[in-house]
Amino acid sequence: MTSEGPPRAGTSGGGAPITRSLTARRIAELTGGQLRGDPDALVSTVAPIERASADAVTFLASARYAPALATCGAAVVLVSPGLVDVPGKATRIVVKNPHEAMLSVLPHLYAAPPRQAGIDPTVRLGRGVQLGADVQVGAYAVLGDGVVLGDRASVGAHSVVGDGVRLGDDTQLFPHVTVYPGTTIGARVIVHAGVRLGSDGFGYVPGASGHRKIPHVGRCLVQDDVEIGANSTIDRGSIDDTVIGAGTKIDNLVQIGHNVRIGRLCLLMAQVGIAGSTRVGDGCVLAGQVGVAGHVTIGDGARVAAQGGVFGDIPSGETWSGYPARPHREALRAQAALFKLSGMIKRLDRLVGGDE
C-alpha cells in the first residue's frame, strides 16, 4: 500500500492493482459529498455493506440494506440524502448517488500497476509492422504482416493478430485473443481474453456433394470505445462488413454473426446471439441469452428482456420479451392469461368439450 498518487488508467490491466489509502476528507472532496463524522477516518479497501471491515468504505443507496449499517464495521459510508440518519457508527459522506460517487473514489483507492511499455523479446513481428508510441506487447504474442498498433495500444500475452489488422490508440487486447485478418479495431477498445474477431461466418450453399462454403471477404470493424467480454465471437462479413458501433459494450460468450451491424452505445449481455445480416440501432439493450434471427431490424433504443427470441423487426424505443418476442406488455398479459387459464381448464373443457 502506498500513499495516494495521481490516478491511473484503471484496474483492468495485466498486473495486480496497487492499493492506496484515503481519508474521509479526501473522499468527500473526490465525490463532492458532505462529510458527517471523523474527517481523518482512513480506508484502504471497498466492500459491500454486509462484508465491510474496519478499513473499508462502503455505500448505502437503498432502505432495504439500511439495517445492515448498524452492525457494519466500515470506517466510511457513502449515503444518499434520505438515508443519512440510519443508525450506525461509520463516518458518513452524503452524496446524491452513492453508486456513481464510488466511481470517483475507486481509481484513487486501486491504482493500476505501472504500465510497462515495450515489446517482449519472445514476440513474433511480421513484415512491415508499425508500432505507435509506448505500445506494450506481451510474451509470445504474434503480430502478422502489416499490423498497425496505435499509441499506447497493448496486446496481451499469447494473442495472435492477423495480417493487416489495425488497433487504434489506447486499445487493449487481453491474453489469448485471436484477431483474424480483415479486422480493424478503433481507439480505446478493450478486448477480453479468448475473444475471436473476424472469424468466418456460417454460410454455405447446399449442393449435391454437400454444403459448399461461401468465402468470407467482408471485414470485421470494431469502432471506438467498445468493450468485448471474454470468449465472445464476432464474425467477419461475407461480402459486406460486420460493424460494432462506437461505445457499445458486449458481455461474455456473445455471438455476432456475419454482416451484422450494431449501432452506438448498445449493451449486449452475456450469451446473446445475433444471426447474420441483422441491424441493431443505437442505444439498444439486449439482456442475457437473447437470440435475434437473421435479417431483422431492431430500432434505436429498443430493449429485449432476457432469453427473448426475436424473429421480426422491433420498432424504436420499444421493450419486447418472450418467445417469440412480442411487446413486453402483451407478453406479460399472455403469460398471466396462461396461468389463469390453466386453473380453469376443466370448467372450460366441460363448457365446450373436446378437440376440434
Next chain:
Amino acid sequence: MTSEGPPRAGTSGGGAPITRSLTARRIAELTGGQLRGDPDALVSTVAPIERASADAVTFLASARYAPALATCGAAVVLVSPGLVDVPGKATRIVVKNPHEAMLSVLPHLYAAPPRQAGIDPTVRLGRGVQLGADVQVGAYAVLGDGVVLGDRASVGAHSVVGDGVRLGDDTQLFPHVTVYPGTTIGARVIVHAGVRLGSDGFGYVPGASGHRKIPHVGRCLVQDDVEIGANSTIDRGSIDDTVIGAGTKIDNLVQIGHNVRIGRLCLLMAQVGIAGSTRVGDGCVLAGQVGVAGHVTIGDGARVAAQGGVFGDIPSGETWSGYPARPHREALRAQAALFKLSGMIKRLDRLVGGDE
C-alpha cells in the same frame, strides 16, 4: 492488386487475401451468364447493392432491392432473369441464381495468400510426430507425442495438439485451438480459433463425500469435411465415442456433450447445445440457441427452429419448435391461441369463475 492468376484454395487462411481485378467479360465466362453492357467494365471488389462503389461487382436477386440499383455505382451487377430491366447504369450479367454465381466469382477476385508450408522454428514437436507433405505449423504451436499430420494439414499459431492426435489431409486448425488426446480429425476439416475438441464430458457419480468424476476414456471423432466455428466445444466420450459426421457444419459457441453422435451434412447454428448420448441423424438443421436433452434421438432431415428446447425424440423429416419443442404447426397454433385467449380472459373468467 495483381492481375488474375489461377484460383487458390479460399480466403479463410491465416494471411490477408490478395485482391485481383476482373472484367465483366471474364465474370460472364466464370458464371456462364449473359452479358449486357460494357464487356471491359473492370471490378476489383464485391459489395452489397446499397454500398457498392465504382470498382465493385454486386448482385440483385430480389425485387425488394431493385430500386437501389438506380443509384448504385457498381460497375457490374449479377441479376436474375426477371430483374434484368430494372433501371441502373451497371453492366448486367444475367444468371439463374446470382448468389450461387457469386461463388464462382469470389475465388478469382480474392485469392488466398500464397501458402507458406513449413514448421515455424518455435514449434514444439513431441516424440514420434509424423508430418505429411507440405504441412504448415505456426508459431509456438505444440504437438504432442505421436501426433500425425496429413498432407498439407496446417496447425495455426499457438494451437496445442495432444498426444496421439491425427489430422487428415488438408485439414486446417486456426490459432488457439486445443485438441485433447483421444481425438481424431478427418480430411479437409476446418477448425476455427478457440475450439476445444475432446475435453472431458460432464459426468459425475453422486456420493457422500461429493460428486465423483467419471473418467472419460472414449474418443472424439471428427469426420471429413466438417467445419467447426470459433470457441465451440466438443467433449470426448465417457466409455463410448463422440462422433461428428462427415460434411456437418458447426457454428460458433456450440456445445456437444459426451457420447453424442451427429450424422452427416447437418447444420448446427450458433450457441446450440446438445446433451450427452443424444443421436442426431443425417441432414438435420438445428437453428441458433437450440438445446437438446440427453439420450434423445433426432431423425434424419429433422429441423428445429431457433431457441427450441428438445426433450424427446423427433421423427425424421419433421420441423419442431418452441419449449418444450413440438411439431412446428402445433407450436404455432398454441402460440396463436395464447395471444387470442389473453384477449378474452376476462369474459372467460366471468363465464366459469375462479380457480379449481
Next chain:
Amino acid sequence: MTSEGPPRAGTSGGGAPITRSLTARRIAELTGGQLRGDPDALVSTVAPIERASADAVTFLASARYAPALATCGAAVVLVSPGLVDVPGKATRIVVKNPHEAMLSVLPHLYAAPPRQAGIDPTVRLGRGVQLGADVQVGAYAVLGDGVVLGDRASVGAHSVVGDGVRLGDDTQLFPHVTVYPGTTIGARVIVHAGVRLGSDGFGYVPGASGHRKIPHVGRCLVQDDVEIGANSTIDRGSIDDTVIGAGTKIDNLVQIGHNVRIGRLCLLMAQVGIAGSTRVGDGCVLAGQVGVAGHVTIGDGARVAAQGGVFGDIPSGETWSGYPARPHREALRAQAALFKLSGMIKRLDRLVGGDE
C-alpha cells in the same frame, strides 16, 4: 498395453492414457461382485453393449438394453442382480450398481500417463513466483509476478496466470486457460481448456458521453474440488467477490457474472448463465442453457430444468422450469392447458366473442 500396475490419478491428463488388461477375476475383486463364468476372460477396453468387441468389458443396468447382450461380443459384462439371467455368452459379474462398479474398474484399465513434473524451459516466470513440490508447467505458459503454485499443481501449455494468483495443491489447469490477477483457486480443482477466470464483469454507469466502465476490484475465488468445463467464463467481483463453492462442478460454455456466489456441490450444466450478484445455495442443479437474472437467491438443493429463465427467488428444495420459471408442476400444468386450449379456441371464441 502393459500388465496391471498400481492405479494412477485419472485419464484426464495432458498425455494419452495407457491401456492395461484385466481378468474377470480381478474385475470381480475390484467391484466386490459375484463372478459367473470364465475367471480368466481377459479385457483391455470398455465399451457400450451395442459396440463392445471381444476384448471389452461392458455393463447392463436396464432391461431396455437386455436384448443386445445376446449378440454382444464382450468378454465380460457387469450386470445388476435382476438381469443376471439375460441370454448372452459374456462372463457375468453381478454387482448392485453396474455404473458405479465401472468407476472402480476404469482407473485400472486406463492408467494416466506417467506424470512428468518440471518446468518447461520456455515457461515465463514472473518475479517472486513460489513453486510447490513436483509442479508441472507446460510449454510457453506465462506465470506473472508473485504467482503461487501448490504441491503437484500443473499449468497446461500456453496458459497465462496473472500476477498474484494462487493455485492449491493438485490443481490442474489445461492448456489455454487465462487467470486474471485477483483470482485464487483452491486444491484439487480442474480447469479445462479456454476457461477465463476473473475477467471484468459487465458493469457501466450511463452518462452523457457514453457508458462509463465500473472498475472491478473484487476477486474471483474458486474453492477446493471444483471442476470447470471448456471455454467457461467467471467474472471477478466489482467491489465484492465472486465465489464458487467447494465441490461444485461447472460444464462447458457457462457464464458466471460478477459478485455471484455459488454454494457447495452444485451442478451447472452447459451454457448456463448467471447474472451479477445472484446467490445460489448448496447442492443446486441448473440444467443446460438455464438463465438466472441478477440479484436473485436460489435456495439450497433447488433445481431448474433445461432452458429455464429464472427472474425471482427459488425456495430451497424446489424444482422449477419454463419461462419465466415457475414451480415445475405449475409450469407443466400451464403447458398442458395451452395445448388443450389451442384445440378448443374456436368454440371458446364463439362463446365469448372477439377481443376486450
